[in-house]
Amino acid sequence: MSVVGEFTVPAEAFALGESLDVDPSLTVEFDRLVAHSRDWIMPFLWVSAPEDAFEPFEEALAGDPSVEAFEATDAFPGARLYKMTWCREVARVVDLVLDHEGAILEATGQSGEWRLRVRFGDRERLGQFHAHFKNSGDVALHQLFSPSEPHSGTFNLTPKQRDALLAAYDAGYFETPRGATATELAEGFGISQQAFSQRLDRGIDRLVEDALVTGDPEGGT
Structure with a gap:
């Protein structure tokens, strides 16, 4: 194993x-x-x-x-x-x-x-x-x-990427209209807006790759 x-x-x-x-x-x-x-x-x-x-x-x-x-x-x-x-x-x-x-x-x-x-x-x-x-x-x-299970529920995210994605989700960043800006979220992490956006983008990239590209094609619609 x-x-x-x-x-x-x-x-x-x-x-x-x-x-x-x-x-x-x-x-x-x-x-x-x-x-x-x-x-x-x-x-x-x-x-x-x-x-x-x-x-x-x-x-x-x-x-x-x-x-x-x-x-x-x-x-x-x-x-x-x-x-x-x-x-x-x-x-x-x-x-x-x-x-x-x-x-x-x-x-x-x-x-x-x-x-x-x-x-x-x-x-x-x-x-x-x-x-x-x-x-x-x-x-x-x-x-x-x-x-212990496929992908172990982490989708190969780093801890920082997972934290950024969860913070963005909780703050309504992915809603329309947005509940928070990347600049506001970045301030909570003590990093620049560009650094936060890059961390978020890399996390989304890993999620898509793991869940959709390498995931189960019959897992849902």
């Missing part, structure tokens, strides 16, 4: 060891985590931060040994999308997942550490991946579980 583990690891054991702690409010999240080629891994990185934090963050990226090259492809108030080229050490961690037929479901970095959510075919393979980080530094396992 497949198993999913959620744990935090120090940034120096994975990526951005010299960049994640430039500002405590800075949060990074990989846009897509499916890697089909070891030469093109996790190419896009969303960064949410105050506007004055991006310059020191990019200066840190330029000297970060886990990064070979980077380019800001999109810029919004409080958020930017970067195209990343990683060093071999980061690729080696991804290799470890792929070699054991695993998938990184979520990777979010903040304040010098990463929170990873990884799925493997069984506990032994997950244990081998976990052991890699234990040898590299501090690691904290927060949750270990196996799906």
Whole structure:
């Protein structure tokens, strides 16, 4: 039976060891985590931060040994999308997942550490991946579980995406006329309107993909 583990690891054991702690409010999240080629891994990185934090963050990226090259492809108030080229050490961690037929479901970095959510075919393979980080530094396992039903009722949403969707629903954001604006909802999360909208859009994208694209075609109308 497949198993999913959620744990935090120090940034120096994975990526951005010299960049994640430039500002405590800075949060990074990989846009897509499916890697089909070891030469093109996790190419896009969303960064949410105050506007004055991006310059020191990019200066840190330029000297970060886990990064070979980077380019800001999109810029919004409080958020930017970067195209990343990683060093071999980061690729080696991804290799470890792929070699054991695993998938990184979520990777979010903040304040010098990463929170990873990884799925493997069984506990032994997950244990081998976990052991890699234990040898590299501090690691904290927060949750270990196996799906008890299709999609486990989460539709592969991250906790932040789920919270954003629930807040939007409760506030009447999806009603016509809207009961709340994205700006008002963003204030409740302490992030920019653009960052909240991106989080909401990625959550909706995952819901549609999981419920409609990969869901049961006879599940209803």
